[in-house]
């Protein structure tokens with residue numbers, strides 16, 4: 600089953616939005632298979648956001664993501680990578696639709712509440728960066744036959 604890496608960023612944790620965000624994906628019908636509250640080291644931040652190394656906002660981005668605890672998660676379900684991106688909304692909250700997480704809870708691109716993998720390749724890479732195999736769980740929920 601497809602898996603993605605989602606993370607409540609430090610602003611979302613500080614604003615008390617972990618539960619709200621977990622609830623959205625749970626209610627949708629996706630399954631949480633790993634989750635932890637953690638601090639991100641400078642090194643992990645630079646690896647995670649490596650694709651943005653040359654961007655002018657890279658320093659700010661690394662400072663922000665290491666500024667407080669994050670809630671890192673692995674979610675599983677049919678088409679979860681692209682559907683989670685839709686549920687998150689556009690990167691810049693000025694453009695994210697109401698009803699999306701960023702559209703409902705964020706104002707500015709630098710503090711946009713949630714991270715989500717943008718492709719199968721980045722999902723695999725990011726899950727590997729944040730989670731050991733034994734930190735993830737595989738389990739059957741009987742309700743899944745009413746979802747898939």
Ligand code: DAT
Pocket residue numbers: 651656660689690708709711713714715717
């Ligand atoms: P996303 O988080 O939607 O995958 P991204 O990968 O393009 O977006 O960028 C990673 C993060 O970097 C994004 O969530 C917020 C920050 N960011 C992106 N563009 C920015 C910009 N123009 N100015 C400041 N921060 C930006």
Ligand code: MG
Pocket residue numbers: 715717
């Ligand atoms: Mg991205």
